[in-house]
Amino acid sequence: MPALQALGASAHTVVGVLTQPDRPKGRGRQLAASPVKRAAVAAGLPVAQPPTLKTEEGRAPLLAWNPDVLVVVAYGLILPPAALGIPRFGCVNIHASLLPRWRGAAPIQRAILAGDAETGVTIMQMDAGLDTGPMLLRRSMPIEPDDSGGSLHDRLATLGANALLEVLDRIADGTVVPQPQPETGVTYAAKIDKAEARIDWSARAVEIERRVRAFNPWPIAETRYEGEQLRVLKAKAEAEADESTRLGGQPPGTIISVSEGAVLVQCGLGRLAIAEVQRPGKRPVSARDFANAAPLLGRRLGDQIQTP
Numbered sequence: 001m002p003a004l005q006a007l008g009a010s011a012h013t014v015v016g017v018l019t020q021p022d023r024p025k026g027r028g029r030q031l032a033a034s035p036v037k038r039a040a041v042a043a044g045l046p047v048a049q050p051p052t053l054k055t056e057e058g059r060a061p062l063l064a065w066n067p068d069v070l071v072v073v074a075y076g077l078i079l080p081p082a083a084l085g086i087p088r089f090g091c092v093n094i095h096a097s098l099l100p101r102w103r104g105a106a107p108i109q110r111a112i113l114a115g116d117a118e119t120g121v122t123i124m125q126m127d128a129g130l131d132t133g134p135m136l137l138r139r140s141m142p143i144e145p146d147d148s149g150g151s152l153h154d155r156l157a158t159l160g161a162n163a164l165l166e167v168l169d170r171i172a173d174g175t176v177v178p179q180p181q182p183e184t185g186v187t188y189a190a191k192i193d194k195a196e197a198r199i200d201w202s203a204r205a206v207e208i209e210r211r212v213r214a215f216n217p218w219p220i221a222e223t224r225y226e227g228e229q230l231r232v233l234k235a236k237a238e239a240e241a242d243e244s245t246r247l248g249g250q251p252p253g254t255i256i257s258v259s260e261g262a263v264l265v266q267c268g269l270g271r272l273a274i275a276e277v278q279r280p281g282k283r284p285v286s287a288r289d290f291a292n293a294a295p296l297l298g299r300r301l302g303d304q305i306q307t308p
Contacts, residue, residue: 001035003073004096005159008043012168014064020076032174040067053083062086081128091126094160098138100181103131104189109149112214118142121160123167125178134178136167148216199223201253201302205237206271223301232282234276246265253302263287
C-alpha cells in the first residue's frame with residue numbers, strides 16, 4: 001500500500017495494478033478484495049487479478065498495458081521469464097532486507113528471530129533466481145528492542161516506498177547503476193510455518209521474546225494453559241544475570257510470580273515477563289487481567305499435564 005500510494009502521488013504514471021484474486025475471508029468465508037485492489041479501484045486505476053502469470057492469458061493485461069517498469073511488492077506469485085521480459089526497463093522489487101542477507105519469503109520475521117540489530121530494504125532488479133538480482137539501492141534502519149513483525153513491516157514499507165521513487169527517478173534519467181549482490185553473507189528466510197509459533201519454554205528467555213515479537217501479528221506465539229491454547233502477544237525477557245537464572249529450582253514454563261504489569265515465567269535460561277495474552281474466542285487482555293481471571297502462581301505453561 002505505501003508503494004502504491006507513493007507512486008500515485010509521484011510524477012510517474014501507474015498504468016495498471018496486478019493483485020491476487022479475491023480470497024475468502026472472515027467467519028462467513030465471503031470473497032474479499034485485497035487492500036491493494038480496493039485502493040486501486042478507488043483511484044480509478046485498471047486492475048487485473050490473474051491466478052498465474054505463467055500463461056499467455058495471465059500475462060495479457062501486462063502486454064496490453066505495455067509498462068516501462070513493473071514494480072513488485074509482496075505479490076506472492078512467481079514471475080516467470082516471459083513476464084519479467086515484458087517491461088522495457090525490467091522488473092524491480094522492494095525486498096524487506098539488506099540483501100544478500102535474508103533472501104526469501106519471511107525476511108522481517110527471520111531478522112527479528114536472529115536478533116539482528118538492523119535491517120532495511122533493497123530495491124533490486126528481478127531475475128529468474130530467488131532474490132538474486134542486482135541491487136539498485138539499499139536503505140538500512142535499526143531494529144528497535146520493542147519492534148514486532150508488524151511494526152517493523154510498517155516502517156520498512158514506508159522506507160521502501162521512498163526508496164522505490166528514488167530508483168524510478170534514476171531509471172528515468174539513466175543514472176541508475178545496478179550492483180551485483182556479494183557472494184558472501186547470503187542467508188535464506190524460509191517461509192514461516194505456523195508450528196514455529198509454539199513456545200518451547202526450555203529455550204532462553206531472550207529467544208522466546210524474539211519469537212513473540214517476530215510472530216505478531218501472524219501466526220502469534222502460543223503456549224498451553226490448562227490444556228487450552230494461550231496466545232502470547234507481548235512479552236519481555238528479563239536480563240540474564242548469571243547461571244542462577246537457569247531454572248532456579250522451577251521447571252521451564254512455571255509461573256513464578258504475578259505482578260501488576262506482568263506474569264513472570266521461568267525459561268530454560270532467564271525469565272519471560274508476559275504482558276498481554278489472548279485465550280480462544282476472547283479479546284486480548286493484559287497479564288494482570290488474565291491473572292485476575294485464572295489461578296496462575298505455580299502453574300506451568302506448555303504441553304505438560306497441569307497439577308493444582
